[in-house]
Amino acid sequence: MQVKPVCIFHRHRTENENSVHVFPAPIPEWRSQIEQALDHASKFSADCPPRLQESIRYSLLAGGKRLRPLLALLSCEICGGDISRAMPAACALEMIHTYSLIHDDLPAMDDDDLRRGRPTNHVQFGEATAILAGDGLLTHAFFWLSTRVNDPKHAVACTHELAIASGITGMVGGQQADLEAETADPETLNLEVLQEIHRRKTGCLIRCAMRMGALIANATSVQLDALTYYGECIGLAFQIADDLLDVTGSAEKMGKQVAKDTQHKKLTFPSQLGLDESQSQAEQLVKEAISALKIFPGNTAALEAIAMYSVFRDH
Numbered sequence: 482m483q484v485k486p487v488c489i490f491h492r493h494r495t496e497n498e499n500s501v502h503v504f505p506a507p508i509p510e511w512r513s514q515i516e517q518a519l520d521h522a523s524k525f526s527a528d529c530p531p532r533l534q535e536s537i538r539y540s541l542l543a544g545g546k547r548l549r550p551l552l553a554l555l556s557c558e559i560c561g562g563d564i565s566r567a568m569p570a571a572c573a574l575e576m577i578h579t580y581s582l583i584h585d586d587l588p589a590m591d592d593d594d595l596r597r598g599r600p601t602n603h604v605q606f607g608e609a610t611a612i613l614a615g616d617g618l619l620t621h622a623f624f625w626l627s628t629r630v631n632d633p634k635h636a637v638a639c640t641h642e643l644a645i646a647s648g649i650t651g652m653v654g655g656q657q658a659d660l661e662a663e664t665a666d667p668e669t670l671n672l673e674v675l676q677e678i679h680r681r682k683t684g685c686l687i688r689c690a691m692r693m694g695a696l697i698a699n700a701t702s703v704q705l706d707a708l709t710y711y712g713e714c715i716g717l718a719f720q721i722a723d724d725l726l727d728v729t730g731s732a733e734k735m736g737k738q739v740a741k742d743t744q745h746k747k748l749t750f751p752s753q754l755g756l757d758e759s760q761s762q763a764e765q766l767v768k769e770a771i772s773a774l775k776i777f778p779g780n781t782a783a784l785e786a787i788a789m790y791s792v793f794r795d796h
Contacts, residue, residue, distance in 0.1 A: 507783065508551065508783060511551060511554055511564070512547055512551065514568065515547050515550045515551070515554075515568070515571060515572070515575070516542070516547075518568050518569075518571070518572050519541055519542060519572055519575060520542060522572045522576075522621075522625055523537055523538050523541050523542065523621075525537075529617075532606070532610060533610065533613055533614060533617060535606075536602060536605075536606040536610050536611065536613075536614040537614045537617055537618060537621075539602060539605060539606070539614075540579050540582065540583050540596075540602050540614065540618075541575070541576065541579045541618065543596070543597050543599070544597060545597060547575065548687070548690075548719075548787070548791075549571075549574040549575060549578055549686060549687060549690040550571030550572065550574055550575050550690070551571075551787065552687065552690040552691055552694065552712070552784075552787065553567050553570050553571040553574055553690045553691070553693050553694035554567050554568070554571055554694060555694065555783050555784050555787070556690065556691045556692075556693070556694030556695045556698070556700075556708050556784075557694035557695065557697050557698045558694075558698075559704075559708075559774075559777050559779060559781065559784065560694070560695050560698035560699070560700040560701075560704050560708075561698055562694070562697055562698025562699070562700075563698075566630075566631060566632075566635075566697050567693070567694050567697045567698070569625055569626060569629035569630050570626060570630060570639050570643075570693045570694065570697060571690075571694075572622075572625055572629075573622040573623070573625050573626045573639070573643060574622075574643070574686065574689070574690050574693070576618045576619070576621055576622035576625065577618070577619065577622050577643065577647045577652075577686065578686060579618055580614075580615040580616070580617075580618035580619045580622075581615075581647075581652060581656075581686075582596060583601075583602045583603070583611050583612075583614055583615040583618070584611075584612070584615045585656070586601040586602065586603060586611075587603055587608060587611065587612070588603070588608065590656075590660075602614060602615075619647075622643065623640060623643070623644075626639050626640050626643065627640060630697070632697075635696060635697050638693075638696045639693045639696060639697070642689050642692050642693050642696070643689055643693065645685075645689075646685040646686050646688065646689035647685070647686060647689075650681070651681055651685035651686070651689075652681065652682060652683075652685050652686055654681055655678055655679070655680070655681025655682030655683070655685065656682055658677070658678045658681065658682070659678050659682055659747075659748075662674065662675075662678065662747070662748045663747060663748075670748050671753070672753050672754070674748070675748050675749070675750065675753055676717065678748070679716075679717060679720040679721075680713070680716065680717060682720070683716055683717075683719060683720040683723075684712070684713060684716025684717050684719075684720065685716070686716075687712050687715060687716035687719065688709060688712035688713050688716055689712070690712065691708040691709060691711060691712035692705065692708065692709055692712070694708075695708045695709075703776060704776065704777070707773045707774065707776050707777070708773075710769075710770070710773045711770045711773045711774060711784065711788070714766045714767070714769045714770035714773070714788075715766065715767065715770045715787070715788050715791045717766055718763045718764075718766035718767050718770070718788070718791050718792050719791040719792075720750075721750045721759055721760075721762060721763040721766070721792070722763055722791060722792050722794060724749040724750045724751055724759065725750070725751060725756065725759055725760060725763070726794075726795070727749070727751075728751050728756065729756070730795065750762070760792075763791075763792045764792060766792075767788045767789060767791065767792050770788045771784075771785050771788050
């Protein structure tokens with residue numbers, strides 16, 4: 482049965498893409514469930530200092546795409562799993578993502594004052610509390626996995642996946658590599674270096690979302706491999722699109738300052754390939770991601786739409 486699509490994000494058009502990208506009807510309901518679950522997960526005990534809880538909830542409940550938790554739920558569902566069993570993992574992913582944004586915005590890192598159209602956490606609460614809020618979200622993510630994922634086998638597997646994706650060989654290591662690239666000899670920087678930075682900095686957590694959902698659904702090795710590849714492709718495509726939006730996007734739609742990469746002469750896909758070739762590479766990655774879904778007999782419309790959205794978006 483064909484699912485009637487509804488648009489839940491902005492509609493997107495480009496010179497190369499005239500169709501409107503929409504998301505299948507289950508997703509608005511799932512986003513609502515994710516918001517409720519995150520609200521519940523961030524109501525801490527009385528032992529948590531009130532200002533710390535306020536700081537955490539300020540960023541965690543600020544909205545956003547909820548891409549990573551949605552991917553975890555979709556991955557679980559397409560493998561025949563119950564999405565309610567994947568919700569704790571979905572929340573843990575968003576906690577890790579939010580902590581990374583809080584820390585990325587700090588003066589010592591990207592030094593941003595605006596996130597999602599309002600003051601960044603450290604502007605609102607001060608640098609010290611923002612650092613602690615990020616630390617709290619990082620550790621709470623693993624607490625949530627270990628206590629809310631029902632099957633101990635799944636809890637261990639998801640903890641393992643998330644630790645690798647978010648740690649020194651994944652997101653954190655990618656951020657360090659990105660920092661080092663800012664002061665590196667330009668002759669040592671090339672497309673291969675850039676791809677590796679962004680596979681780790683951005684792609685690892687998206688890849689992890691696909692794997693965690695699949696593992697909770699007891700996916701076959703073939704299914705797990707396909708969803709892993711899908712995650713790798715859209716993870717890199719998403720980052721290419723971010724690089725493009727820093728050049729072509731507006732601060733109003735992005736909810737943050739744009740053109741910072743250009744100002745700081747950072748290593749980006751447009752700086753290496755130009756705008757047209759960067760867009761072309763992102764679109765090719767989306768095609769490969771969608772192709773990986775062919776092994777699934779069920780409806781893959783939602784995952785296909787998210788793959789398209791990762792590139793054809795305005796924020």
